[in-house]
Amino acid sequence: MADKKSKLTLVELNKADLAKGRHVLIVESPESRRAVSLNVNVFSMGRHPNNDLILNDPxxxxxxxxxxxxxxTDDRLKSDYSYWIIDGKGKRKRSRNGIIVNGKKKSLHRLTSGDTVHIGNNIKISYSYIAYSTDNSQFLNYCNEEKAEYNPIFTNDKSYKETAIVDDPGFIEDTIVKD
Known part of the structure; x- marks a missing residue:
């Protein structure tokens, strides 16, 4: 009898999967910090401008x-659906410097919330799965393709442009005008 092996298969991401929550990448580089909502089957990253996420690192x-x-699908025919990160385009077309997932060099990794991926010297990507709930529904709607407008729950007209952060508490006491 032939031994059945575990198997990975690319599948379509359907609307029911997106209704449960969002898969989010937080991409940090020296130039910016941004959130990217994954809502496609295949998402590419690299220096080339045709990638879904363009990385600016030598x-x-x-x-x-x-x-x-x-x-x-494992040998017991149990199936699990999730996002996986692959070095380069796969087995035969890996990147030159590889990917570091949670501190270890890997060519393939199943993403779970809290995973961090380092690319080059300056790119850090954090993966999170945010389950849909009434507490975070506004954020998840904001992550939709339609780019729904974000309206804060609490509205006030305060301006934070003049807010200063001071490390020395003595400075605050010296600058307070006393009656």
Whole structure:
């Protein structure tokens, strides 16, 4: 009898998967910090302008990594759907410098909330899954493709442009005008 092996298969991401919550990448670089909502089957990252996420790092390859929605089937025929990060375009087309996931160099990794991926010297990507609930529904709607307008729950007309952060508490006491 042949031994059945575990198997990864690229599958379609459907609306029911998105209704449960959002898969979010927080991408940090020296230039910016941004959130990217994953809502496609295949998401590419690298220096080349045709990628979904363009990475500005000299150690990043033209096509450095791929995030793909995949079905994992184990030898007991149990299936699991999740995003996986792949070094380069896969087995035969890896990136030059690889990806570091949670401190270890990997070529393939199933993403779970809290995972961090380092690319080159300057790119840090954090993965989070945010389950849909009434507490975060406004944020998740904001992450939709339609870019729904974000309206804060509390509205006030305060301006924070003049807010200063002071490390020395003595400075505050010296600047308070006393009657």
């Amino acid at each position: 150690l990043a390859s033209r096509h450095h990594a791929t995030v793909a929605w995949m079905r994992y």
